[in-house]
Amino acid sequence: MVRPPQRCPAGHPLAGGDRVLVGHQPCGCGGHTSWQCLACDAVTFGPSLDADCTVLAGPAAVRTI
Ligand SMILES: [Zn+2]
């Protein structure tokens, strides 16, 4: 279980449940949880993407659960 970020890269608060879209991206390393800020569409991945990761960052890659 990955802890959700408190804020997006732009500083918008993500806590509260209705300010973020949570998804999961399969990856060569196993997978990443993704959090998309609804204020600015910035996506944060956890664990952070590594150089070898195959996830495509972007809103189109994020799926709501
Ligand atoms: Zn934001």
Ligand SMILES: [Zn+2]
């Ligand atoms: Zn990865």
